[in-house]
Amino acid sequence: MIAKYELSDNLSKPGPAHSGRETIFHNGSMLLAKVNLKDTGFYTVRTYNILGNAISTTYTYLNVYAYLWNCGLLDTSSQPTIEFVPPSVAEGGRVLLLVRNHPENSVCFAWFKGIVVFHNLVGIRRLPSTKPILFGPAYSGRETLNSDGSLQLHNVSQKDRGLYTLRILNSYGTSEDVQGQLQVDSSLSVFCNALTSSRLMIQPVLGYVAEGEDVFLQVHNLPEEARVFSWHKSNNGSPARKLVEYNRVKSSISWEPAERIRGKVYKTGSLLLQDVIESDAGMYTLEVLNKDSKIERANVQFYVKKSVTQPFVQITDTTVTGGTSVILTCVSPDTDVSIRWIFNNENLQLTEKMTLSPTKCALRIDPVGKEDFGLYQCEVLNHFSYSTSPPVRLG
Incomplete structure (x- = not known):
């Protein structure tokens, strides 16, 4: 224990792990001064009631590194996605929520059934895989958290359908969220049997659509008593923004001013997006306000096909001699792409003297040895395509 703060006394009391650099505040925050590499690790804050019983537990990860840098020439980031295997699962079956393209420097995977709030937490898988798994309030005993970040659901039921969020924490101390929508089949097709079902649902858009479609x-x-419904959009766990609102009482449609209207909304709740572009991809949420002021939600997600352009590699010095350092930069105009490095036509195996920038667009080798001489390339990938740069020679 580092320290505890008693609200009744407004007093902070240091614990055995207190180093003299920690300050605890009345709102539960902790200031850690003059951080060093030994401070890297998981930190836990636990709250107690007046009887001394724990009422909440929250975790976070702090990573301290020697220096911070990025290439500065490429505004892009790794873009993980969730793939459902199979895409739609029958009740009683199993489904794997497979993580595609998660960062190589991932240190923690946290799964949530729904949005990222503590009561939706299924579990936290920390790396290396020898560390224990931390299960949350939404864990039912039917979930398996794998070391590659994937989540497997066993004996699936209709209660499992809906939105899942994965929060990925990397060794730089930053995190990114990715979301997916699980479809669960009943004995009869829910869409063929839509007249006898009362559950709000959206026809899923599977796979990808091309730009311009x-x-x-x-x-x-859509409930008959629905008074107002609205469509919202989010990307990779970002806060949802409203697109349009339909008031069935007034028969009025209100598009948000910031939105370029390229679609139509119908009184049935359906939404038509016309001439889609790459930025239209993401998670769409329908919110329905009933006459009793209860809100019902449904989600759907799709991606937009767009081929990446060929990148190129810039290098600080192509004639370096042993003992110096060098930085290679992968330059691409594309955003929302992943980057991997290739050395002599094979995937680059990072050594202790190699460091990738947080976005992987820059590779630093310090010091450079003869074993590092050869041809370097970078490859950029999105959900639909990839492209490899021409080779550049080091040494």
Whole structure:
């Protein structure tokens, strides 16, 4: 224990792990001064009630590194995605929520059933895999958290359908969220049997659509008593923004001013997106306000196909001699791409003297030895395509 703070006394009391650099505040925050590499690790804050019983536990990870840098020439980041295997699972079956393209420097995977709030936490898997798994309030005993970040659900039921969020923490101390929508089949097709079902649902858009095409998000079973419904959009766990609101009482449609109207909304709740572009991809949420002021939600997600352009590699010095350092930069105009490095036509195996920038767009070798001489390339990938740079020679 580092320290505890008693609200009744407004007093902080240091614990055995207190180093003299920690300050605890009345709102639960902790200031850690003059951090060093030994401070890297997981930190836990636990709250207690007046009887001394623990009522909440929250975890975070602090990573301290020797220096911070990035290439500065490429504004891009790794783009993980969730793939459902199979894409739609029958009740009683198993489904794997497979993580594609997670950062190589990942240190923690946290799964949530729904949005990122503590009561939705299924579990936390920390790396290396020898560390124990921390299960949350939403864990049912049917979930398996794998060391590659994937989540497997066993004996699936209709209660498992809906939104899942994965929060990935990397060794730089930053995190990114990725979301996916699980579809669960009943004994009969829920869409063929839409008239006898009362559950609000959206016809899923599977796979990808090309730029310039139209996407129809068809809603089934919009409640008859629905007074107002609205569509919202988010990307990779970012806060959802409202696109449009339909007031069935007034028969009025209100698009948000910041939105370029390239679509139509129907009284059935369905949404037509016309002439889609790359930025239209993401998670779409339908919110329905009933006459009793209860809100019902449904989600759907799709991606937009867009081929990446060929990147190129810049290098600080192509004639370096042993003992000096060098930085190679992968330059691409594309955003929302992943980057991998290739050395002599094979995937680059990082050594202790190699460091990647947080976005992987820059590779530093310090010091450079003869074993590092050869041809370097970078490859950029998105959900749909990839492209490899021409080789550059080091040495």
